[in-house]
Amino acid sequence: MHRQEELQKVEAIIRQIIESGIPEEKLLSQLETFDHGIPYTRLDRPCTVNDGIRQVAADDISFLLEAWAEAAAAGRLMKFVPASGAASRMFKSLNTLAGLPDILDDAFLDAGVAAGDADCRLGRQFFDSIRNFAFVDDLKASVSRHGIDIEDLLARGRYRDILQFVLTAKGLNYSNLPKGLIRFHRYSKGSRTPFAEHLAEAVDYTLDRNRVCRIHFTVPPEHRQAIEQHLEEIRIRHELAGVMIMSSLSIQKPSAQTLAAGPGNDPFRTEDDLLVFRPAGHGALLENLNELDGDIVFIKNIDNVVPDHLRETTNLYKKILAGFLVHLQDELFAHLQSLARGELDQDLLDRIADFAGRQLSTDLPADFRQRPAGEQADILFSSLNRPVRVCGMVRNQGEPGGGPFWVKNNPCCPLQIVETAQIDPADRDQQQILGASTHFNPVDLVCGVRDFMGKPFDLMKYVDFNTGLITAKSLGGRELKAMELPGLWNGSMAYWNTVFIGVPLPTFNPVKTVNDLLRPEHQPPA
């Protein structure tokens, strides 16, 4: 090849690296990780009730609520909602149906349902119940702008036309919007998106004594403006009710990508020799969380919301989890202050060691009590002085995703949320432990991200970079290896102190497909 062409190619690759925003050292370390592989997490046993998962006693609820109320009044609480996700997966089946060459009518759907086709089954239910979706009024308005009546389209079985209005820019464009902008719930006066529901929820449990509610969303850059506009409309409504909403947005860093590798662990390249970058997963949001300067931060997924009439249980448990964290921090910070003052009284050290084991599940060295007092104090200080999280866990109902486990090789922080993909599929013992798990992670976290002096922790220091995932994908028919960074509540919080608390299933109502919105918990009260 001519030198000029080679030079142009090299320049294009250098431009790619600059635009990726990923430091060159990180790129090289990613390639090394492909070479060395990422070890599987070693499970010790599943967390179960009274063995890693606590149940809040009814008698404790009132003082936990008091602890929450005090922290809320002091303005210590805020909510962090990862909301970058697109709604495309929610509408996957409808997109598939829209893309089929066949005539999409009743006969086609019914034949598909009879043959056991999942997309047809979802489509059938979608069209039969279309009037029950919160977005139906917007849909009707959008259809009528084209001089068409949606009832007419339904009566004539013109389903592809309807899908065009739901999925594409001709109508609601839902297939291309972030999930947070889809109308989820219908009320007597209009409907609400997940953004609106998260704000309504946050008002209930983060409001301070000045009636300020703090909330942060991570959003996709291409929809930032639309989301800002939407939040502004909601903010005005809350302000009329005397609540000041302090909402902020951030974008997942472009550097939150990883290089793709080929089968030989060299960089995967396109036909033009360019590099291929892939999304690195939600772990990259740790940087956004780190930059928030928060104190006590609730984390919850954008698609896990309920309408007002079902919010009581959800919010009660949010307050309980936060109260638990505040109560835990009171004792934790008092111990850290004693240690920081250099108090080496053996009784005190014994009490702190007992607290670390009992409350934070810290596994101190076997010879801990034989060590000199100064050394014991150092071990305790380093074990306790780290971010802390209280995570709600629900009974496993067969949902895919991570769960709470006792892990090996992390004595300081043995309680971890582990994803199925982190566990060796070929190891029968490990799979048995996975199969015995009783609880599931609904992403219901309350995080304490400041230390005993009120100084924010640098959260990047508490990440286990060995907990990412390498997965096999393909691009243009060629195999590639993709790497996900440690997940936000998995490896990104691996060296945090962790407490798991059982929470009731009704606090977990995710919307994964559009038809989940037809479940009773997403419908108006009967």
Next chain:
Amino acid sequence: MQMESESINNILVITPREKRIDASSATAFKGQLVDWINSGNHRLLLDLGHVDFIDSSGLGALVSALKSLGNSGDLLLCNVSKPVMSLFNLTRMDRIFQIYPNREEAISLQG
């Protein structure tokens, strides 16, 4: 940016005395290389023995210098550290630069 130069067998041997060539030094680095080229040096050997790391700006500076030589000269490299070599591989720069283990070998093979 600190760089030493000496002429050996009609090759201008340039030795940057920096551990890193990055955004803070790349412009000066490129400027000096282009100055040498514009003052008639068309066979250059860059000894990277002191350089531990080059970022994209530094790599871009090297490519610019090579471009300004056109088809009438050579910019050779030697004593390339492992991380720098990995970046050359990543960017395909290993295909457009002649890279030698050390300056002696580079000079003898050019002689």
